[in-house]
Amino acid sequence: MxxxxxxxxxxxxxxxxxxxxxxxxxxxxxxxxxxxxxxxxxxxxxxxxxxxxxxxxxxxxxxxxxxxxxxxxxxxxxxxxxxxxxxxxxxxxxxxxxxxxxxxxxxxxxxxxxxxxxxxxxxxxxxxxxxxxxxxxxxxxxxxxxxxxxxxxxxxxxxxxxxxxxxxxxxxxxxxxxxxxxQPHWPELFAPHRSDARLSHSNDFTARVLPKLTPGERIAVIGGGQSACEIFATLAADPACPRVDLILRGPALKPADDSPFVNEIFEPAHTDLVHALPPEARAQHLREFAGTNYAVTDLDLLQHIYGLLYEQEVEGAARLRMMAETQPVGLQTVGQGAGLHLTLDAQGRRFGLDYDRIILCTGYRxxxxxxxxxxxxxxxxxxxxxxxxxxxxxxxxxxxxxxxxxxxxxxxxxxxxxxxxxxxxxxxxxxxxxxxxxxxxxxx
Ligand SMILES: Cc1cc2nc3c(=O)[nH]c(=O)nc-3n(C[C@H](O)[C@H](O)[C@H](O)COP(=O)(O)OP(=O)(O)OC[C@H]3O[C@@H](n4cnc5c(N)ncnc54)[C@H](O)[C@@H]3O)c2cc1C
The missing domain is CATH 3.50.50.60 (FAD/NAD(P)-binding domain)
Structure with a gap:
């Protein structure tokens, strides 16, 4: 032709x-x-x-x-x-x-x-x-x-x-x-509150959160991946000095694997290899390499956040917190403009915390x-x-x-x-x- x-x-x-x-x-x-x-x-x-x-x-x-x-x-x-x-x-x-x-x-x-x-x-x-x-x-x-x-x-x-x-x-x-x-993912617990200005997805961070921050706000950042860490670090540096909790399900923030042998899975030629695999082998492949992209963070950013928390400890301050192995299990909104009461579960222990704002870094579907x-x-x-x-x-x-x-x-x-x-x-x-x-x- x-x-x-x-x-x-x-x-x-x-x-x-x-x-x-x-x-x-x-x-x-x-x-x-x-x-x-x-x-x-x-x-x-x-x-x-x-x-x-x-x-x-x-x-x-x-x-x-x-x-x-x-x-x-x-x-x-x-x-x-x-x-x-x-x-x-x-x-x-x-x-x-x-x-x-x-x-x-x-x-x-x-x-x-x-x-x-x-x-x-x-x-x-x-x-x-x-x-x-x-x-x-x-x-x-x-x-x-x-x-x-x-x-x-x-x-x-x-x-x-x-x-x-x-x-x-x-x-x-x-x-x-x-x-x-x-599509920005809103977990079931939060989905009914989409129109509440106190809740937002990382996708809208610069439009819905950054311009509206007020001094001393209490903020929950939910998620343990790259976006959660970027938002945590951005809020930590904000002159409005919000109090920020980084709430993640896993036991620790983990680094993204971008080492050279692993990185070969992102080569275009690899698409043929994956596509040719039987379905079960493909699924196993995706699980095996999920740590390159999902719920992981660039190592330099992890080190930066670790440094922030360490400096804070030296100063005896408590503005920034990391709460690992913790998941939100309930949300109560206390009227428009008032607080948000988040019930959390950490290793089978339930407790509640009050926030002015919740930012979901829960990825995309x-x-x-x-x-x-x-x-x-x-x-x-x-x-x-x-x-x-x-x-x-x-x-x-x-x-x-x-x-x-x-x-x-x-x-x-x-x-x-x-x-x-x-x-x-x-x-x-x-x-x-x-x-x-x-x-x-x-x-x-
Ligand atoms: C914060 C962030 C950082 C990232 N950084 C990287 C990175 O460094 N490296 C990397 O490889 N990947 C990265 N990614 C992954 C990302 O998916 C890709 O970078 C890339 O954006 C995918 O391009 P896309 O065109 O498929 O989707 P998108 O970039 O999401 O573009 C889709 C477009 O479609 C438009 N659209 C949606 N619905 C409609 C509709 N109904 N009608 C008309 N238009 C519509 C949207 O407005 C949007 O402009 C990142 C993702 C995020 C969220």
């Missing part, structure tokens, strides 16, 4: 690629424009596939986990695992190209680090998104995916979105790539059934995405649905991270192009 056959005029009959046109059917709509779909947009651009693609993003502009863009936090992967370098080291979308463009390449080299700050990496991603020239419509939260019937089957999909002012838009596509990231795909439930086979991240659908369903970040059980621990983006995006781009070519051949 020649490239010429696959090509079509780029984004036809539209004044602007992201502008909705009621009758137009896009070849591809990407839902969510975080690093995963940004990497895909770049892969499509670099493959010069001429594919009529548009991406829809809920946020008003590009931002990578803005609620946790904290001063002093660093990347947990090498900058070489950027959007492109592992696939195309000569790409103009690499982190090194970004540094060069910004005039900081030499000074970055002088820093002798593989790990830029998260603030800088966010700036890199924003720069890369900006270079794509308006392929993404921001402020478009997708609310539903509707199958468009053609006889007994489905020919394409209608994507319903809404902007911040409440205006609804409908676009159509023959293929979609769903990459909405994880990624369950396909709870995403926008519920609108396509009747057409799904229930099988996991295939090796190319395409969701198996029932006969008669012509559109393709690819997912990014929802295949950890079958593709391995790198699936929710940045490590495989450069390669995964090219695999999905190729699969999307192949589906387009197959459809055209079938129509001839």
């Amino acid at each position: 020649s490239e010429a056959f696959l090509s079509e005029p780029f984004r036809p009959d539209q004044a602007h690629p992201t502008q909705a046109h009621p009758d137009h059917i896009h070849e591809l709509i990407g839902i969510g424009f975080g690093p995963s779909n940004l990497a895909l947009a770049i892969a499509l651009e670099e493959r010069q596939s001429g594919l009529d693609a548009v991406f829809l993003e809920a946020k008003p502009r590009f931002a990578w986990h803005p609620g946790m863009l904290l001063k002093g936090t660093d990347m947990q992967v090498s900058f070489l695992k950027d959007l492109v370098s592992q696939r195309n080291p000569t790409s103009g979308f690499s982190f090194l190209s970004y540094l060069h463009d910004k005039g900081r390449l030499e000074r970055f080299i002088n820093r002798k680090t593989f790990f830029p700050s998260r603030v800088e990496f966010n700036d890199y991603l924003d720069w890369a998104a900006g270079r794509l020239g308006g392929i993404c419509a921001y402020d478009q939260r997708v609310e539903a995916i509707e199958p468009v019937r053609a006889g007994a089957g489905v020919s394409h999909l209608r994507i319903h979105s809404r902007d911040g002012a409440g205006r609804a838009t409908v676009r159509q596509a023959r293929q979609i790539v769903l990459a909405p990231g994880g 990624r369950e396909l059934g709870q995403t926008l795909l519920s609108g396509l439930a009747d057409w799904q086979t229930g099988a996991a995405p295939d090796r190319d991240y395409r969701l198996p659908m029932k006969p008669g369903f012509a559109p393709t649905v690819h997912v990014q970040g929802y295949s950890e059980p079958t593709h391995g621990l790198a699936d929710t991270l940045l490590s495989v983006l450069a390669l995964r995006s090219a695999e999905i781009a190729a699969s999307v192009e192949l589906a387009r070519a197959d459809r055209r051949i079938a129509a001839e």
Whole structure:
């Protein structure tokens, strides 16, 4: 199949690629424009596939986990695992190209680090998104995916979105790539209190907590992973001097294993190995290496927190506490604006503590059934995405649905991270192009 056959005029009959046109059917709509779909947009651009693609993003502009863009936090992967370098080291979308463009390449080299700050990496991603020239419509939260019937089957999909002012838009596509990231997890005990301003998830830390801190607040930070530790360290340094308890289920804060042999599981080639394993062996593999990513913290941050607690002991202060082997088992809210009474259980011993604020660092959930795909439930086979991240659908369903970040059980621990983006995006781009070519051949 020649490239010429696959090509079509780029984004036809539209004044602007992201502008909705009621009758137009896009070849591809990407839902969510975080690093995963940004990497895909770049892969499509670099493959010069001429594919009529548009991406829809809920946020008003590009931002990578803005609620946790904290001063002093660093990347947990090498900058070489950027959007492109592992696939195309000569790409103009690499982190090194970004540094060069910004005039900081030499000074970055002088820093002798593989790990830029998260603030800088966010700036890199924003720069890369900006270079794509308006392929993404921001402020478009997708609310539903509707199958468009053609006889007994489905020919394409209608994507319903809404902007911040409440205006609804409908676009159509023959293929979609769903990459909405994880949903902040609110454990059952706390879920009924979501709208209470005294409770928040780490995902909203910079918006809901930092600007609202008052001197001497009593704060419970719940969780024992990287986000909990970053928030604990940030609050410890806050001039408002809140009193902070770090409450974790496990016996101790544990370091993330990023040693070289273990780190090989994040290599893109490893995806094939994991995918080829029988289900039980895969599950065992995920358990074996969970300590690379879940409920663990970078060693330098652990050492910093240990130092903070030690200094406090020397000073005879008690503003910061770590409560290990402790879990929340009850929550009483004492009216709006008053305190929160948290019942805790430590090794079978129940006790209560009063707080002004609770911050949940309880991670994210990624369950396909709870995403926008519920609108396509009747057409799904229930099988996991295939090796190319395409969701198996029932006969008669012509559109393709690819997912990014929802295949950890079958593709391995790198699936929710940045490590495989450069390669995964090219695999999905190729699969999307192949589906387009197959459809055209079938129509001839
Ligand atoms: C604080 C933090 C730090 C991290 N640091 C690292 C790291 O250093 N290294 C690493 O490998 N991984 C890290 N991760 C893991 C993280 O999952 C990946 O870095 C990366 O963000 C995954 O990209 P994504 O595009 O799949 O998801 P996301 O980054 O979550 O992006 C999804 C996008 O979809 C949008 N969206 C969601 N729903 C809709 C909708 N209905 N309509 C339209 N748009 C929607 C969201 O607004 C968001 O912009 C970190 C995660 C967090 C929370």
